[in-house]
Amino acid sequence: MKSKWITSILSTTLIWVLGVLSFFLISDWVPAQLHIESSILTEIDASKEDKEEKSVKEIIHQTQKSVVMIEVERTGSVGSGFIYNNQGDIITNAHVVAGTDEVKVKLADTREYDGTVIGMSTDTDIALIRVPDIKDIEPLPLAKDYPPELGDEVLAIGSPLGYQNTVTTGIISGVDRSFEIDHYQYENAYQFSAPIAPGNSGGPLILIKSGKVIGINSAATEVGTIGFSIPIIDILPLVTSWSETPMTSLPSMEYSVNEDQIASSIENIATYLVQYFYDSIDQQDYVNAYSLLGSSWQLNTSYEQFREGYLNTGSVIIDDIYTRTEGETVTVFTIIHAEERQDKEVITEKYQVEYKVGYENDQLKLISGTGEIIE
Structure with missing residues (x-):
């Protein structure tokens, strides 16, 4: 009888000890596991990410809404540009708007607005146009931290020969190209194989895998299919300063009839x-x-x-x-x-x-x- 009583006490004590140990084990182990991602959730997130990845057609359609054709009545020239912020500011090339401070801007749906040049560089082929009436249009996303690599697929969008919102495709075929055209210095330019023509100047170079702007298409060789784009990351501080504090007077620049002067019928x-x-x-x-x-x-x-x-x-x-x-x-x-x-x-x-x-x-x-x- 006594032995049964002792056995009962030992069993009860053992159960209590195991219970206490289990409590502390669970209280330590469970929180430690909370930071571990569920493989099911990871698979769902990955699947969701795949579905959200835009097709090339979708990227083109969305991008075209924020790409504009620029017409300079004084010189008869045609160029391109793209909306980069929510103030209706448009990035383009300086050579597109050289010799004027007022331009016509045509949207993808052919609406036309008057634009004012609020910034222009004499060294870098970059200018900024402001059109307050289009500040409700979504700006293009900019690649601020991703340098493209050789072989990356790209889209060039603009108005070559006055044909608005033309799209061509190619790859990054070279990086860090430096040269001079007229008095403009091109540093660390991207070289790409998408065909461009007069009128493309100022349009965006889009990285297909991200759908973001990586550069401003600015020049092309006369022989072969080689274009050059100014890296967006290099000129953002400059255009941001113009956007925050527009230039009160633009630099005096010579202009002449150039290859971008193609009127659209x-x-x-x-x-x-x-x-x-x-x-x-x-x-x-x-x-x-x-x-x-x-x-x-x-x-x-x-x-x-x-x-x-x-x-x-x-x-x-x-x-x-x-x-x-x-x-x-x-x-x-x-x-x-x-x-x-x-x-x-x-x-x-x-x-x-x-x-x-x-x-x-x-x-x-x-x-x-x-x-x-x-x-």
Whole structure:
């Protein structure tokens, strides 16, 4: 009887000891594990990250909204630029705006605004234009800490020969290039293989894997496909100082008729506007596409009706496009292929579409459009 009593006490004591030890073990071990990432959550995050990675088409479409064409009436020159902050400031090349302090700025949707040059360098081929009316447009993201490497894929966006928002692709084919053109010093420039032409000057060089601006396209060789871009990280302190304290007087610079002086015709702009419309539909950016319509079209078609009409439309490919001009109105004829979802399957239809493009409050708009299926 006594031995049973002793055994009972020992068992109870052992249970208490094990309980106390377990308590301290768990209280020490569990918090230590809280910082360890769950493999399930890591896989979910990685999957989410993959889904959020933008396609090249998406990067192009979003970037184009913040890239502008710059026209200098005094010299007849055409160049490019891009919005870099929320004050409506546009980075471009100094040689694009040399000899003037007022320019015309044309957005991707062909809206035009007056811009004022608020900064210009005589050594570095960089200038800054301010257009307060566009400060609500999202600026392009800038690569402030990532130096591109040889072989990195890039996009060059601008208005070569007056063809607005043209996109070319290539790779970084050289780094740390230094040279002089006229009186401008180019230091540590990126060399790239994306084709550029007169009118590209001032446009952004986009790193595809990040979708960010790494440079300002500024020069190209006459032979071969070699372009040069000024690193964005090198000129940010300069343009930031101009943005915070605009120059009260610009340096006196000589200007002459140069290779960037290519005027864009109304036919080119009308063709571009229709292409940009289809690009917006292709990216399901219905708000942007609707904004390209004239007021009479919008009056007869609400945004909800417009959007509903394209909800089942997939990719749109332009097979052919040509124009006919009558006064200030341009008729743009297109042949397109469009993927359409019908009864849970995707079919491809071929259309012939005709658009009337004309000026409305000094802005070029899609006035009307009619189309029919081609059997």
